[in-house]
Amino acid sequence: MGTTDKIEAVSGPQVWNAQTFAALDSWRFVVPDRVIDNLDTVAREARANQLDQDTFDYDATDFPALHAFGSAIADSMRKGTGVAQVKGMPVGRYSTEELKVLFLVIGRHIGLIGPQALRKRGIGEVMDIETPGPKEFYYHRGGALPMHMDPVDAVGLLTIRKAKRGGVSGIASSMAVHNEILQQRPDLLALLYRGFKNRRRESRVSAGGSRLTDHHVPVYADIGGEVICSYLPQPINMAVDEGLMTLDEQERAALAIMDETAERPDLIYQMDLEPGDLQFLNNRVTLHNRGDYEDWPEVERRRLLLRLWLTMPGWTKYPPNISHTDVEQDRTPV
Secondary structure, eight states, X not given: OOSTTTOOOOOSTTOOOHHHHHTOOTTEEEOOHHHHHHHHHXXXXXXXXXXXXXXXXXXXXXXXXXXXXXXXXXXXXXXXXXXXXEEOOOGGGSOHHHHXXXXXXXXXXXXXXOOBTTBSSOOEEEOOOOOSSSOSSGGGOOSOEEEEOOSSSEEEEEEEEOOSEEOOXXXXXXXXXXXXXXXXXXXXXXXXXXXXXXXXXXXXXXXXOOSBOSSOBOSEEEETTEEEEOOOHHHHHHXXXXXXXXXXXXXXXXXXXXXXXXXXXXXXXXXXXXXXXXXXXXXTTEXXXXXXXXXXXXXXXXXXXXXXXXXXXXXXXXXXXXXXXXXXXXXOOO
């Protein structure tokens, strides 16, 4: 894949625009009462034994109601739109640390828990921590974020607190973006299939690796007959900003049309997540961004979401040239 005569339009439920997506109910869920009962049981155990996300044995949990709930979410991500929004998580009755345990239990009934916040498996706190200098994690920054995906099969968010104003989550079908670019500029789509060299993660560089990948990382790829998207603009832009590489006119145009198409009002669906909402995304077929926001000055009121990464067993494995986290393969992004 990579020449225009071989690239075909993608079809299926993962291809949608804002209007068709809004008209669907298949991606909308409510936490069942039986699942809340299960979560209450877990929370009581964690509280009574003073357990947190590092000490609670969430792998030992096995609830039939949660399995059915998790399967429905997984099916929506894999066989449907690539999105699942779940309402009704009673976040007010639990502490933040208890919610981390509960989110891990939910995730364990959907897929395999991935790394977060320097933990091999765990939960990350998405919040502007306002520390001086560069933030250790991308999700500790405030403000708007451009369209991207996370380098893992699926990402989950649980909203605990909203910002004072703004911070809406925008989502788009990366497959619809693919088809639009194919129609308008197939030559640029071919470049996106070829991909771009990436600035490698600092942890890899400090371990003795080079600062720039020695291969192009594709934005779109065909793996086993399935078109997937792996769009991370940050490592591309960092490589350019640090003088590790330059982009020619066509390469800049390819990135520009990717950004512009993904942000088109007719393709992007704005999802204003409320406290207690969960959002799960199949990163292979969706992109997401975050609108700018005004936060509360008090830390205890500041916008807070919990983030979970999942490897999904049975999904086609990524090739080595795509930076990706895979728990089954014990693999992390370059």
